[in-house]
Structure formats: structure tokens, C-alpha cells
Amino acid sequence: MDPEDTLLALKRIAEDAAEAEGPEEALWHITRALPAMLGDPAAALRPNAFREVPPPFVGTAAAFFMRMPDGAHHVITASVNFPRAQHHELVRITLGHPGEVARTRRPLLLRDTALHPNFVKILQSFRAGSSMFAPLLWRGAYLGVLICANSARGTFSERDLLALQAFAGLASALWVAQGGPAWLAALDTSSLPVRNEGT
Numbered sequence: 001m002d003p004e005d006t007l008l009a010l011k012r013i014a015e016d017a018a019e020a021e022g023p024e025e026a027l028w029h030i031t032r033a034l035p036a037m038l039g040d041p042a043a044a045l046r047p048n049a050f051r052e053v054p055p056p057f058v059g060t061a062a063a064f065f066m067r068m069p070d071g072a073h074h075v076i077t078a079s080v081n082f083p084r085a086q087h088h089e090l091v092r093i094t095l096g097h098p099g100e101v102a103r104t105r106r107p108l109l110l111r112d113t114a115l116h117p118n119f120v121k122i123l124q125s126f127r128a129g130s131s132m133f134a135p136l137l138w139r140g141a142y143l144g145v146l147i148c149a150n151s152a153r154g155t156f157s158e159r160d161l162l163a164l165q166a167f168a169g170l171a172s173a174l175w176v177a178q179g180g181p182a183w184l185a186a187l188d189t190s191s192l193p194v195r196n197e198g199t
Helices: 003-018 023-037 041-045 096-104 158-177 180-186
Strands: 060-067 073-080 090-092 108-110 130-138 141-150
Touching: 003 023, 003 158, 023 060, 023 073, 023 141, 023 158, 023 180, 073 141, 096 108, 096 130, 096 141, 108 158, 130 158, 141 158, 158 180
Parallel strands: none
Antiparallel strands: 060 073, 060 141, 073 090, 108 130, 130 141
């Protein structure tokens, strides 16, 4: 996507999200746009592109992992290309690379997840070949992490990570303005699936 198209997309996303009816709906405007905006589509055409052959899915998944009020879990929020069963799944806040971002509050880029032996599969749609993570911060407080994962190795670059960080900053403001913390506090977790380990 060229810079002008990116700016126009960002303008549209910000305007639509500001009109959303609630915090998760606002975040969905971001995650729905990311698969078409970020990453190199040619990565899927390279030899040995996929960790699973044949790949069960070719493309990008995106979601927010928002910190629950008790600080023990993230909840998967505004997910795109995640299985329906993982919508609002609770994930132990220390698990995998989302857990590392929660601890360090720093972004991460994994160009090839196979080169990271500590990579934990949380997404159940496919095994990510490339992934990136950007923290959501608000006045020094950690709110959660924005995640993008693609099935092909080498999909994401430093430029993509910078864009993801910009979207994470927008998401932080939207989350607070739309009452995200109160939405989380009112979320009934009694019947939500819980993931304490990856695969």
C-alpha cells in the first residue's frame, strides 16, 4: 500500500472508529483493515513460505489482547481470522510473546517464527510464519497488545511494525474514550474459555 493510500485508510478508520457504538466495535475498525494494509503479499509465493504444508489458511489474522482488570489474563478482543471459539477467550497474561509485550511494554517483530524456539501457538486458525506485536499504553498504564500474524514467513517488516504501533496508539485513545475499562469490568467471564498453555 503506498503512503497516500495508507493515509486515506487511516483517516477512514479513525473516523469510523470514533463513531462506533462501544469499545470493541471501535477496535474492530482497526483489525478488519490490517490484513489488507500490512505485510508483503509476495511472501506467500516464496519457496518454503509456510510452517504447515499445505497451509490451512493463507493470509493475516489480527486481534487485540486486552488486559483484564485482575491482571492475570488477556481477553481476545475484536479478532479477525481467529476461530469463533477463540472470541473473548481468556489467555494467561504471561503466555508467549503477548506475555513478553505485557512484561516489557515494547513492540516485537518476528519475521520468521521458526527462528524463535520460545514461540507459542495461541491462534488456532494456523501456525504463524511471521508475527508482530505492539503494546497499547495510556498514561504509562499497559492496556493490552495489538497482534498481527500471517501464515507466511517473512511477511512483516520494520515498516509494518511502525504502522502497527501507530494503530496501537490510536486504539489506546479509542479504547479509553469508548469506555473500554468499564466494558472489561462488566464482562461476564464465568463461561469464557481459558487458555493457560499454547501448542
